[in-house]
Amino acid sequence: xxxxxxxxxxxxxxxxxxxxxxxxxxxxxxxxxxxxxxxxxxxxxxxxxxxxxxxxxxxxxxxxxxxxxxxxxxxxxxxxxxxxxxxxxxxxxxxxxxxxxxxxxxxxxxxxxxxxxxxxxxxxx
Amino acid sequence: xxxxxxxxxxxxxxxxxxxxxxxxxxxxxxxxxxxxxxxxxxxxxxxxxxxxxxxxxxxxxxxxxxxxxxxxxxxxxxxxxxxxxxxxxxxxxxxxxxxxxxxxxxxxxxxxxxxxxxxxxxxxxxxxxxxxxxxxxxxxxxxxxxxxxxxxxxxxxxxxxxxxxxxxxxxxxxxxxxxxxxxxxxxxxxxxxxxxxxxxxxxxxxx
Numbered sequence: 001x002x003x004x005x006x007x008x009x010x011x012x013x014x015x016x017x018x019x020x021x022x023x024x025x026x027x028x029x030x031x032x033x034x035x036x037x038x039x040x041x042x043x044x045x046x047x048x049x050x051x052x053x054x055x056x057x058x059x060x061x062x063x064x065x066x067x068x069x070x071x072x073x074x075x076x077x078x079x080x081x082x083x084x085x086x087x088x089x090x091x092x093x094x095x096x097x098x099x100x101x102x103x104x105x106x107x108x109x110x111x112x113x114x115x116x117x118x119x120x121x122x123x124x125x
Numbered sequence: 126x127x128x129x130x131x132x133x134x135x136x137x138x139x140x141x142x143x144x145x146x147x148x149x150x151x152x153x154x155x156x157x158x159x160x161x162x163x164x165x166x167x168x169x170x171x172x173x174x175x176x177x178x179x180x181x182x183x184x185x186x187x188x189x190x191x192x193x194x195x196x197x198x199x200x201x202x203x204x205x206x207x208x209x210x211x212x213x214x215x216x217x218x219x220x221x222x223x224x225x226x227x228x229x230x231x232x233x234x235x236x237x238x239x240x241x242x243x244x245x246x247x248x249x250x251x252x253x254x255x256x257x258x259x260x261x262x263x264x265x266x267x268x269x270x271x272x273x274x275x276x277x278x279x280x281x282x283x284x285x286x287x288x289x290x291x292x293x294x295x296x297x298x299x300x301x302x303x304x305x306x307x308x309x310x311x312x313x314x315x316x317x318x319x320x321x322x323x324x325x326x327x328x329x330x331x332x
Binding site for chain 2 (some may be wrong): 007008009010013014015017018019020021022024025026028029030031032033034036041044046047048049050051052053054055056057058059060061062063064065066067072080083086087090091094095100103104105108111112116
């Protein structure tokens, strides 16, 4: 069983956090549908928006993958970083097939396989 | 479903987990919110990151706007709320081509509303299953994999690839910054790098 972690914020504060994010998100979703034609977005902003998903998601994913217990492990220092390897495998599957569930499944199986392999190597007689 | 499992693993109650899905209704930004909450990031950084991920909805909003121009405000708001990557991806082709104007909002509400119901059921299933899953399964990794699965299709050409590489690279270097600001710095550098490369490519094309 997963032990219930202690949250740094009160439940009320978390509800407020959701409302703030939700309000901003609905604003982005609704802005141009509601203001159709009455609001022009500068071309530079429209061009920058194209890079938002790739840049933000990458900045979000990469650090927790390569930092293990506060140490930088690009592919491995001593022990290989099974999370980076499994992540690369999942990325390759996604790239070739464009199938989300397949990529996630293969990534999970790859992680379990690598964990098993590392465990075997570590305790080899 | 992953969102539901993650919400319970983050320490959310069931109402909190479901409330998040109904209020925010955007998978990647919900997962980011939980990841940053667990990491103890500052509230402003969480709001900024989660919203930044959802900035792409502005593009969808721009592209959907002409189809819903004739509708009253409450319809516009409802349809806007339903907007997600799959809802936009599935419907935009048909909206642009063969759905007659009086039917457009019904078509979009039907498709996107169905996705909404599926997403709510999935989150609930995940939240109910969440407590039963042993830690040894490393199911938290499914969150990273989910992000990877969303990231890959967003890389479409050299400029978006560069923005991802710079975004991730700078985020590693800037990881020591307080309040998890490294994430924002990385993302902004990535966006800037993509824009610069695109600018350069345009200049080359001009005679």
